[in-house]
Amino acid sequence: MAGIYYGDYLQLDKMLNAQDLESAKHGKAAHDEMLFIITHQAYELWFKQIAFELHSIIEIFQSGKVENKRMGQAIHRLERIKEIQRVLIQQIDVIETITPLDFLEFRDLLVPASGFQSIQFKQIEIQLGLKRHYRINADREFFHSRLTEADLTFLNDLEERPSLLELSDRWLDQMPFLDFEGFEFWKAYGKAVEKMLASDRKIIESNPTLTDREKEYQINDMNQTKVRFGSVLDESKFNKLREEGQFRFSHQAFLATLFVNLYRDEPILYSPFRFLTLLADVDELFTNWRQRHATMVQRMLGTKIGTGGSSGHDYLSETTRQNRVFIDLLKLSTFLIPREDLPVLPGGLKRELGFYFGGELEPRAGDYY
Ligand code: HEM
Structure with a gap:
């Protein structure tokens, strides 16, 4: 045939x-x-x-x-x-x-x-x-x-x-970031985290259905979350956890992952x-x-x-x-915070990301978009 x-x-x-x-x-x-x-x-x-x-x-x-x-x-x-x-x-x-x-x-x-x-x-x-x-x-x-x-x-x-x-x-x-044009993202992020945790604490303390013991337990839990946040933002603490096998990415790579997830609504990060x-x-x-x-x-x-x-x-x-x-x-x-608490990104940073992920954005002077 x-x-x-x-x-x-x-x-x-x-x-x-x-x-x-x-x-x-x-x-x-x-x-x-x-x-x-x-x-x-x-x-x-x-x-x-x-x-x-x-x-x-x-x-x-x-x-x-x-x-x-x-x-x-x-x-x-x-x-x-x-x-x-x-x-x-x-x-x-x-x-x-x-x-x-x-x-x-x-x-x-x-x-x-x-x-x-x-x-x-x-x-x-x-x-x-x-x-x-x-x-x-x-x-x-x-x-x-x-x-x-x-x-x-x-x-x-x-x-x-x-x-x-x-x-x-x-x-x-x-990934190029994140201390760009004087904008220290992680400092701003750290503040947003503190704000979120303070608000969580208030919610626990004013919850009428919780006993004092339950409140203490939950606040303790929340404090541990605070410590975990701290170790992610601090490079030497993060590296110690990495040596213990708790992380595999480098500190910078982990922060980049977190950043991508926090700002995934930005078209360039999708x-x-x-x-x-x-x-x-x-x-x-x-x-x-x-x-x-x-x-x-x-x-x-x-x-x-x-x-x-x-x-x-x-x-x-x-x-x-x-x-x-x-x-x-x-x-x-564990490390995500609500959208409304996210620091606003400077335009220059967005442009830098644009170049890194395909170079499609035209540079524009100092704008926030
Ligand atoms: C009657 C069906 C099956 C039985 C009873 C069975 C049993 C086992 C057992 C006991 C092991 C552990 C190693 C050992 O001591 O042999 C194993 C490992 C494995 N089996 Fe099966 N198996 C079955 C079907 C399958 C099928 C259909 C696949 C598909 C390819 C498969 C793939 C594997 C693989 C990849 C491992 C290694 C897993 C690892 O080391 O994490 N098995 N199986």
Whole structure:
């Protein structure tokens, strides 16, 4: 037949002949092993697409200054990743149609293979920023003992390259601000925070439904918020918390993130805001997947260990809690203040931001717009 042929284009001869049931090799094909293999293969195809998109986003950020147009591409690709992640979470419903009893018909034949050895999953984690020093101990250990030399070399090389976490940190760190034309933004912001907290204190003190004990408790809570605000505004305190692992972004990058979120209504900051929100979304959806997978594993295995030798559900719950990437973005809301209390930005500062995020604004003399 002339021209390109559907099956050849998609290489279906390879793809549709790549389901070899282990149970069949052992003399008794387990019906559900077909679904087990196909689901994993479908996952691996989607992982490939995610890794491909992440690679292109990393390239955009590696190229130095991120033009508006390229920022749009990065945003669009992160949105695509989010949609794929939703499919990945939904696919767990399909594998859950395998009952624990049916799984037992072929489970032991899979030892010591495990989803833990999914190199593409690890690749995605590393591309996002989950490098070795951020992993939980058991995960770090398995990394060395459960993978082939070739896979280990591939992942180790990847660790040497910049991740999306590191590149977004660098990009935010270079944002031009915020002591511009005598306008010290963070001082003004600090005052606005004090005003907000003083008003919160009044609300607590005058609340007739609270007992004295409850008031004391809430004011104590509020004072802690005040201390947290203080540590974010003070570079040396922030760096101490960063050394303890509470933040990953540099001080300047964290402030830039906060700034983008506070002033996201400024048209020029909308794309950076979208981008940062999408990073948090992607991180959250991975956590949701981990959570769903861990719950499914608990149903399937109870407290049995995994085929890869981990404690099973306990190990997976721990990676769900700890293996997050963009932890700074999760902490942000603590430091947001109401719009009406935000300091007004000088026009010069806005223009500077305009040049940084695409250079589209024309400079105008000393105006506030
Ligand atoms: C019957 C279904 C499944 C069971 C019982 C199961 C069980 C497990 C267990 C126990 C682990 C921990 C490592 C170990 O000791 O083996 C694990 C890890 C993993 N599984 Fe599954 N799994 C199932 C389906 C899937 C599917 C469909 C995928 C999709 C690719 C998947 C991907 C992974 C990944 C990526 C890890 C590593 C997670 C990490 O280290 O944080 N699993 N699985």
